[in-house]
Amino acid sequence: QLVAYEVKRMKAEEGNKQKILRHIKELAEKLYKNENPYPAVAMHKVQKPTEGCHLRLHQKPFPRLDEGTVQWIIDQATAKLQTAPPAVRAEKKCMVPSGPPIAAILERNGNALANSARRLEVVRNCISYVFENKMLEAKKLFPAVLRAMKGRAARHCLTQELHLHVQQNRAVLDHQQFDFVIRMMNCCLQDCTAMDEHGIAAALLPLVTAFCRKLSPGITQFAYSCVQEHV
Numbered sequence: 001q002l003v004a005y006e007v008k009r010m011k012a013e014e015g016n017k018q019k020i021l022r023h024i025k026e027l028a029e030k031l032y033k034n035e036n037p038y039p040a041v042a043m044h045k046v047q048k049p050t051e052g053c054h055l056r057l058h059q060k061p062f063p064r065l066d067e068g069t070v071q072w073i074i075d076q077a078t079a080k081l082q083t084a085p086p087a088v089r090a091e092k093k094c095m096v097p098s099g100p101p102i103a104a105i106l107e108r109n110g111n112a113l114a115n116s117a118r119r120l121e122v123v124r125n126c127i128s129y130v131f132e133n134k135m136l137e138a139k140k141l142f143p144a145v146l147r148a149m150k151g152r153a154a155r156h157c158l159t160q161e162l163h164l165h166v167q168q169n170r171a172v173l174d175h176q177q178f179d180f181v182i183r184m185m186n187c188c189l190q191d192c193t194a195m196d197e198h199g200i201a202a203a204l205l206p207l208v209t210a211f212c213r214k215l216s217p218g219i220t221q222f223a224y225s226c227v228q229e230h231v
Helices: 006-011 015-035 067-083 102-130 136-146 152-167 177-190 195-209
Strands: 210-214 221-223
Touching: 006 015, 006 210, 102 136, 102 152, 102 177, 136 177, 152 177, 152 195, 177 195
Parallel strands: none
Antiparallel strands: 210 221
């Protein structure tokens, strides 16, 4: 129903926080009523007598209850309950129109898609700068790359780009390049969830055994020694 009827209203409200909040509250009330269709039954409270009331003079005696009248009231209530319909709300089925075409909704998500494409471009550029030894440019982009690692697409992009460089026999790095690559891998693994275990983390496994640096003649340090603490 929201998609069918409310798109114009949502577009009109986009700049106004108060209107959006009011709209959300209306929605919340509808959802709450849908989940809690029966109002709470009001309990009749019988007041307790005050302390020392039995010592008061001029108390009216409690009237005798007529057994016949009481029984008649009980019978009336029982008969009403038996004829009452079961307390189940009939489900109203209604046809909801399809609403505006999907293109109208995609327009609103266009900015998000553009942002995502820009982030991937930043990741690719930064990795290119690292491997081309343009460290000043890489440093400028690095904070943006680390922020981008929050998204799965950027993490996937990182593994793909690094894989391309391994294929080009560019796995032996100098100290600065090694440091950049390790920091990106650590950040990528830091933001990985259990869902990424067989995707991103698995894709990084062959890479961490490929990238390395020469510490001294005959001594090589591989990337896995710096990233193996991750779950």
